[in-house]
Amino acid sequence: MSLLQENQKEQLQEISKTLRQVRQEKSIQLEEVALKTNIRLACLKALDNENFDELPEPVYIQGFIRRYADVIGLDGVALSQTFSLEVKTPQFDSKFSQNLEKNQKFSLPLFIPYAILLLVAAAGLMYVLNPQFSAESFVKKFNLGTPKKQTTAELSTPASLPTASSSPSSNQEPISISAQNSLTSLPVVASPNTSQNQSVAVTLELKGKSWLQVTIDGKTEFVGDLKKGARKTWTAKKQLTVRSGNAGVVLVSVNNKPATPLGTLGKIKEVTFTPEGNTQGSIVNSQ
Numbered sequence: 001m002s003l004l005q006e007n008q009k010e011q012l013q014e015i016s017k018t019l020r021q022v023r024q025e026k027s028i029q030l031e032e033v034a035l036k037t038n039i040r041l042a043c044l045k046a047l048d049n050e051n052f053d054e055l056p057e058p059v060y061i062q063g064f065i066r067r068y069a070d071v072i073g074l075d076g077v078a079l080s081q082t083f084s085l086e087v088k089t090p091q092f093d094s095k096f097s098q099n100l101e102k103n104q105k106f107s108l109p110l111f112i113p114y115a116i117l118l119l120v121a122a123a124g125l126m127y128v129l130n131p132q133f134s135a136e137s138f139v140k141k142f143n144l145g146t147p148k149k150q151t152t153a154e155l156s157t158p159a160s161l162p163t164a165s166s167s168p169s170s171n172q173e174p175i176s177i178s179a180q181n182s183l184t185s186l187p188v189v190a191s192p193n194t195s196q197n198q199s200v201a202v203t204l205e206l207k208g209k210s211w212l213q214v215t216i217d218g219k220t221e222f223v224g225d226l227k228k229g230a231r232k233t234w235t236a237k238k239q240l241t242v243r244s245g246n247a248g249v250v251l252v253s254v255n256n257k258p259a260t261p262l263g264t265l266g267k268i269k270e271v272t273f274t275p276e277g278n279t280q281g282s283i284v285n286s287q
Helices: 007-023 030-037 041-048 057-069 076-080 094-105 111-129 131-141 154-157 177-185
Strands: 200-206 211-215 217-226 229-236 240-244 250-254 268-273 280-284
Touching: 007 041, 007 217, 007 229, 030 057, 041 057, 057 076, 131 250, 200 211, 211 229, 217 229, 217 240, 229 240, 229 280, 240 250
Parallel strands: none
Antiparallel strands: 200 229, 200 250, 211 217, 211 240, 240 268, 268 280
16 A cells, blocks of 8 residues: 655655666665665665655655765755655635535526427428528528529639620730749748757756756756855756756746746756757646
C-alpha cells in the first residue's frame, strides 16, 4: 500500500531524476552512497528506480534525500525541502456547493424533449411527402413572388463573360495572353528571418532563495542554492535548461530582453531556451 499522495510522487520523480543524473555524471555507485549514508541499498534502489511504493514514511524519505544529495555534492537541505510532508485534503467552496444543490433541484420535465422531437419529425415528414407545396407556401408567406426560370442559354453562359450578340465597348481593350502570363509569373519574395542567433544568453536574478540546476548543451553546469539578490548569466550554443525549486522568485532575461518570472511561486519548473527563441517549459510540482 502506498504511503504517498499524488503530489508527493510527482515531487519524488523530479528529485529522483536530479539525484540519478548528478550521480551518474560523477560516476558514483549506489553501493558507495549506501556505505557513506548508512541507508539500506534496497531503499536507495527504490528511490533511484522510482519504485516509491517500496519506500517508508515521507519523513524518512526526506532524510534519505538530504543524505543522498550531500554525498554526491548537492545541497541536501535545500533539495529535501522541495519534498512536501504536508497532507492536503480537498476543500470545496460553499457557494459552489449551494449552486450544485440548486442545479440538482431544477429538472426539466420529461415530456418537453419528446414534444419538440415530435414537432421536428412531423415537419420533416410533411416536407418529404410534398416538398413543392412547402416551397410555394413559403414564397407566398413572405411575398417573394415567383422565381424567374433561366433558359438553357443563360445557364450555359457565365454572367461575367459577354455573349456573342453583345458588342464590346469602344473604350475597352482586351487583355492579351502575354500580359496575363506576366501578371501570374511574378516571383514571390520571402521575408528574411532576422531573428536567428548563433547562441542564447540567459540571465537569472533571484528575488528570494531558490534551488537551481542549469544544464548547457546537455551538460550540467550548476546545481545548488542561490540567495536573494544573486544574479548570474549563462550562454549556450544549442539549448540551455533551467530548473528551479521555487520558480516564482526567479526572474529570467533571454538575450537582454525584459526579465519575466520563470514560473509560479513555490513550484518546481523546468524551462529550455534555444537560440531561435523557442522555449519549452513544464511544471513538475503541483502544490
